[in-house]
Amino acid sequence: MIDAKLLALLACPACQGDVGLQGEKIVCRQCGRKYPILDGIPVLLVDSAEK
Ligand SMILES: [Zn+2]
Numbered sequence: 001m002i003d004a005k006l007l008a009l010l011a012c013p014a015c016q017g018d019v020g021l022q023g024e025k026i027v028c029r030q031c032g033r034k035y036p037i038l039d040g041i042p043v044l045l046v047d048s049a050e051k
Contacts, residue, residue, distance in 0.1 A: 002026075002042060014046050025050075 002021055010019050010026065017030025026035040026042045033049040035042060 002037060002040070006042075010042060010044060013044050014049065019044075 007019065007021060007026075011017065012019055012028035012031060012033060014033055015028065015031045017028045019026045019028050019035070021027070022034070024037055026037060026044065027033070028035075033046075033051055035044050035049055037043070
């Protein structure tokens with residue numbers, strides 16, 4: 001599980017928007033990209049994002 005404080009420090013690499021947790025993914029509130037979480041580590045790479 002991702003820590004809420006860690007989540008607050010993260011930003012979308014594509015648009016620098018705020019991100020939130022949605023199920024097993026990190027979702028950008030601004031552009032809607034979804035980033036995977038692998039072994040508890042958010043993978044905030046534009047290349048691994050889903051739109
Ligand atoms: Zn974004």
